[in-house]
Amino acid sequence: HVLERDSVAAHVDRLGRRLIEGLNDAARDHGIAARAYGEPLPCMPFLAFDEAAGVRDAFFRELLARGVLMHPRHMGFLSAAHTEADVAQTVDAARDAFRCARAEKEKGDAVQRAGA
Numbered sequence: 001h002v003l004e005r006d007s008v009a010a011h012v013d014r015l016g017r018r019l020i021e022g023l024n025d026a027a028r029d030h031g032i033a034a035r036a037y038g039e040p041l042p043c044m045p046f047l048a049f050d051e052a053a054g055v056r057d058a059f060f061r062e063l064l065a066r067g068v069l070m071h072p073r074h075m076g077f078l079s080a081a082h083t084e085a086d087v088a089q090t091v092d093a094a095r096d097a098f099r100c101a102r103a104e105k106e107k108g109d110a111v112q113r114a115g116a
């Protein structure tokens with residue numbers, strides 16, 4: 001049975017935990033209120049935002065521009081085909097996307113301050 005022979009469950013669990021940790025670190029590093037977690041398992045990561053929709057949308061738009069598709073309202077799925085390099089590439093792309101989301105957040109904050 002391939003799942004047991006290739007330790008697929010352990011592999012996708014490990015990758016999911018690394019992806020979740022990387023996404024959470026990147027969000028925190030850029031001051032974005034977002035949290036990655038396994039839904040219901042680490043190999044099914046979900047990224048939730050506690051930010052304005054424009055900030056969230058900027059993140060997912062920039063992530064897609066960097067070749068990574070994550071759905072903003074649905075969990076993702078890791079498989080036996082995914083590698084450590086895939087996770088690293090995703091986290092790197094997320095860091096760039098969070099940087100862009102931070103710029104969107106700052107723009108929104110400035111508009112809000114100007115209107116106050």
